[in-house]
Amino acid sequence: MTSVEKRFPGRLPIRDGKVDMSHGSGGRASAQLIEELFLRHLDNDLLRRGDDSAQFGVPAGRMVMSTDCHVISPLFFPGGDIGALAVHGTLNDVAMSGATPLYLAAGFILEEGFPLADLERIVAGMAAAATAAGVPVVTGDTKVVEKGKGDGVFITTTGIGMVPPGVEIAGDRARPGDAILVSGTIGDHGVAIMSSRENLEFDTTITSDSAALHTLVAQVLGAAPDIHCLRDPTRGGLATTLNELARQSRVGMRIRESGIPVRGAVKSACELLGLDPLYVANEGKLVCICPAPQAAAALAAMRAHPLGGEAAVIGEVVEDPHHFVQMETTFGGQRIVDWLAGEQLPRIC
Amino acid sequence: MTSVEKRFPGRLPIRDGKVDMSHGSGGRASAQLIEELFLRHLDNDLLRRGDDSAQFGVPAGRMVMSTDCHVISPLFFPGGDIGALAVHGTLNDVAMSGATPLYLAAGFILEEGFPLADLERIVAGMAAAATAAGVPVVTGDTKVVEKGKGDGVFITTTGIGMVPPGVEIAGDRARPGDAILVSGTIGDHGVAIMSSRENLEFDTTITSDSAALHTLVAQVLGAAPDIHCLRDPTRGGLATTLNELARQSRVGMRIRESGIPVRGAVKSACELLGLDPLYVANEGKLVCICPAPQAAAALAAMRAHPLGGEAAVIGEVVEDPHHFVQMETTFGGQRIVDWLAGEQLPRIC
Numbered sequence: 001m002t003s004v005e006k007r008f009p010g011r012l013p014i015r016d017g018k019v020d021m022s023h024g025s026g027g028r029a030s031a032q033l034i035e036e037l038f039l040r041h042l043d044n045d046l047l048r049r050g051d052d053s054a055q056f057g058v059p060a061g062r063m064v065m066s067t068d069c070h071v072i073s074p075l076f077f078p079g080g081d082i083g084a085l086a087v088h089g090t091l092n093d094v095a096m097s098g099a100t101p102l103y104l105a106a107g108f109i110l111e112e113g114f115p116l117a118d119l120e121r122i123v124a125g126m127a128a129a130a131t132a133a134g135v136p137v138v139t140g141d142t143k144v145v146e147k148g149k150g151d152g153v154f155i156t157t158t159g160i161g162m163v164p165p166g167v168e169i170a171g172d173r174a175r176p177g178d179a180i181l182v183s184g185t186i187g188d189h190g191v192a193i194m195s196s197r198e199n200l201e202f203d204t205t206i207t208s209d210s211a212a213l214h215t216l217v218a219q220v221l222g223a224a225p226d227i228h229c230l231r232d233p234t235r236g237g238l239a240t241t242l243n244e245l246a247r248q249s250r251v252g253m254r255i256r257e258s259g260i261p262v263r264g265a266v267k268s269a270c271e272l273l274g275l276d277p278l279y280v281a282n283e284g285k286l287v288c289i290c291p292a293p294q295a296a297a298a299l300a301a302m303r304a305h306p307l308g309g310e311a312a313v314i315g316e317v318v319e320d321p322h323h324f325v326q327m328e329t330t331f332g333g334q335r336i337v338d339w340l341a342g343e344q345l346p347r348i349c
Numbered sequence: 350m351t352s353v354e355k356r357f358p359g360r361l362p363i364r365d366g367k368v369d370m371s372h373g374s375g376g377r378a379s380a381q382l383i384e385e386l387f388l389r390h391l392d393n394d395l396l397r398r399g400d401d402s403a404q405f406g407v408p409a410g411r412m413v414m415s416t417d418c419h420v421i422s423p424l425f426f427p428g429g430d431i432g433a434l435a436v437h438g439t440l441n442d443v444a445m446s447g448a449t450p451l452y453l454a455a456g457f458i459l460e461e462g463f464p465l466a467d468l469e470r471i472v473a474g475m476a477a478a479a480t481a482a483g484v485p486v487v488t489g490d491t492k493v494v495e496k497g498k499g500d501g502v503f504i505t506t507t508g509i510g511m512v513p514p515g516v517e518i519a520g521d522r523a524r525p526g527d528a529i530l531v532s533g534t535i536g537d538h539g540v541a542i543m544s545s546r547e548n549l550e551f552d553t554t555i556t557s558d559s560a561a562l563h564t565l566v567a568q569v570l571g572a573a574p575d576i577h578c579l580r581d582p583t584r585g586g587l588a589t590t591l592n593e594l595a596r597q598s599r600v601g602m603r604i605r606e607s608g609i610p611v612r613g614a615v616k617s618a619c620e621l622l623g624l625d626p627l628y629v630a631n632e633g634k635l636v637c638i639c640p641a642p643q644a645a646a647a648l649a650a651m652r653a654h655p656l657g658g659e660a661a662v663i664g665e666v667v668e669d670p671h672h673f674v675q676m677e678t679t680f681g682g683q684r685i686v687d688w689l690a691g692e693q694l695p696r697i698c
Contacts, residue, residue: 020692021692021695022690022691022692024420024584024692024695024696025584025585025689025691025692025693025695026583026584026585026589026630026689027584027585027589027628027688027689027690027691027692027693028688028689028690029690029691029692030584030585031593031688049519049520049521049597050520050593050597051445051446051519051520051597052415052442052445052580052581053413053414053415053442053443053445053446053448054413054414054415055411055412055413055446055512055519056411056412056414057409057410057411057412058407058409058410058411058412059409060406060407060408060409061406061407062404062405062406062407063404063405063406063407064402064403064404065402065403065405065452065454065487065488065507065509066401066402066403066454066488067454067455067456067488067489067490067505067507068456068490069456069457069458069490069491069492069505070492071373071458071492071494093401093402094402096400096401096402097400097402097404099402103414105414105415105416105507106416107416107417107418107456107505107507108418109418109420109458109503109505138414139414139415139416140416141416141417141418141505142418143418143419143420143503143696144695145420145500145503145696146695146696148497149499149500150498150499150500151494151498151499154458154492154494154503156416156418156456156458156490156505156507158414158416158454158456158505158507160414160509163404170398170400170404171398171399171400172398231401232401234375235373235374235375235376235379236374236375236376236379240375240376244380244399248398248399248400279376281375339376339377339380340374340375340376340377341371341376341377341378342371342374342376342378343369343370343371343373343374343376343378344374344376346370346373346374346493346495347373347492347494347495
């Protein structure tokens with residue numbers, strides 16, 4: 001720590017200080033923020049080098065790259081914070097190709113006046129999530145905007161990973177006859193955020209399902225190697241994700257409402273809030289579409305994983321020139337489950 | 350275009366419409382914004398697939414990854430716009446390791462109410478810069494925040510590239526005796542932004558030097574393969590970049606003020622604005638540190654490139670336990686060139 005003492009006139013006032021414009025200057029104050037806050041929590045050999053990029057060896061193969069901007073409000077919520085979410089959100093997009101995530105990059109846009117103590121909690125949340133996932137944040141950037149030109153903290157994370165040989169997963173690969181699975185209960189994240197935003201209290205606290213799904217994906221792929229599609233139903237919820245996949249694959253889907261796992265507390269909260277759980281965002285669930293003969297194996301593999309205990313087969317892919325998602329309701333009727341129209345839950349991720 | 354007509358009730362009102370919260374919903378409006386605006390300009394096979402990640406083959410080797418948040422104000426400025434800048438800024442960070450850039454990811458944070466026509470200009474600017482550089486934007490994300498919670502458009506870009514065998518460039522590799530070169534005039538970008546912000550008129554319009562430097566890097570590496578350090582002096586300017594490199598490499602530096610290229614108009618504007626060109630941001634220049642015997646070849650290679658016509662050798666690396674950057678002034682004196690302290694030019698990139 002001697003080098004720090006010598007280099008900066010005093011230590012960064014994390015306990016009661018605030019982000020100011022100089023932290024985005026690229027000069028001494030930026031260097032101190034990076035060294036005493038970001039690097040202290042996210043520390044690893046690549047990040048510590050202090051170059052404007054990270055360098056690492058990669059094997060030949062198929063790489064995936066994905067980026068996600070996180071603007072969730074509030075920044076702290078039951079079950080997580082924007083830092084952890086920014087890790088999970090991007091890792092999951094990488095994992096949905098079947099890839100093993102390798103590295104993350106993180107870009108922070110901070111609002112002048114934001115408490116450094118809150119920023120530290122967020123960076124610590126990011127660090128804990130990255131460590132738990134085994135995927136380091138190896139490069140980053142920080143910018144500061146004037147008070148009133150941002151909203152506390154926005155984080156954009158980008159991830160890369162490698163797809164194992166033989167795995168061929170894409171949104172356009174669903175085929176009539178395929179089974180549709182979901183890895184657990186839906187709606188938890190969106191309802192947790194809404195409840196926290198509206199200061200609603202329920203009998204049970206509903207917490208976000210925010211989690212990194214790459215180990216679940218690896219386990220399911222081990223049991224069902226011919227998976228056609230994987231996607232995490234985030235913004236727009238399960239309904240929108242199924243419609244996206246139906247459209248990309250030029251197929252229809254039939255799902256059964258009774259088969260879709262939804263927690264009782266989430267169901268009640270949705271009724272109170274006027275939300276349909278089908279359209280509510282998730283951050284730790286995935287939709288899996290695979291050939292019917294592998295569905296049982298995929299389901300068993302999901303249920304054997306800590307993040308897939310309540311997995312279920314919820315329907316099947318059908319031929320349909322209109323690419324409709326149709327649902328058999330719990331009352332025995334049929335309805336078309338459309339794309340999310342308008343905005344149901346702003347800034348949910 | 351038939352599929353578009355069928356899918357969305359009407360076309361996106363680019364001419365007179367505005368970004369609204371539904372464009373960040375992940376539902377139908379988001380899909381339309383992506384399809385009719387982003388995809389139309391940035392179109393390529395990987396982006397068009399519509400998955401949440403892009404997939405591509407990579408050879409075995411050393412990869413670099415870099416990310417940069419762009420919050421520049423104003424969004425349009427003499428010599429560029431935030432879209433082009435977001436391409437150049439990240440490509441340059443990748444190129445400063447000697448790497449050949451391969452792919453870009455782009456994340457947009459839009460403020461509710463931002464004119465779609467302006468967004469289109471920005472995306473077109475990004476597309477033109479990416480095409481000119483030969484590096485496609487292969488994956489992206491768009492979020493929308495409420496009016497007053499952002500500032501028009503923020504763009505975070507992430508780039509990856511591969512380092513050619515034998516190239517070993519890093520901030521900690523400067524050695525006493527090495528030559529220090531700069532690829533051209535300094536201060537153009539920062540002064541262009543400040544002039545545009547303050548509505549200042551000079552005899553000559555000063556334009557940003559915003560440019561992608563990877564072809565310049567390749568040309569210089571061809572002539573001087575043992576380059577030790579490359580860095581683009583963006584925020585904090587040349588002074589801060591040299592201090593960063595001195596600190597990382599645990600050396601000192603001696604530079605000559607008379608050798609540093611600065612345009613006359615930039616010099617005058619800096620006097621008027623009370624700025625020191627050494628601390629003013631650049632977006633199309635690089636600092637190169639190489640063994641003295643290769644300096645002449647590096648300089649000739651720079652000067653032979655369209656972006657390096659005014660390149661110059663500006664000093665040399667020395668031993669110095671204090672890691673000071675010292676400058677021989679035009680008046681023959683000596684002064685220490687310190688890190689940028691405080692904030693000189695907020696939101697310059």
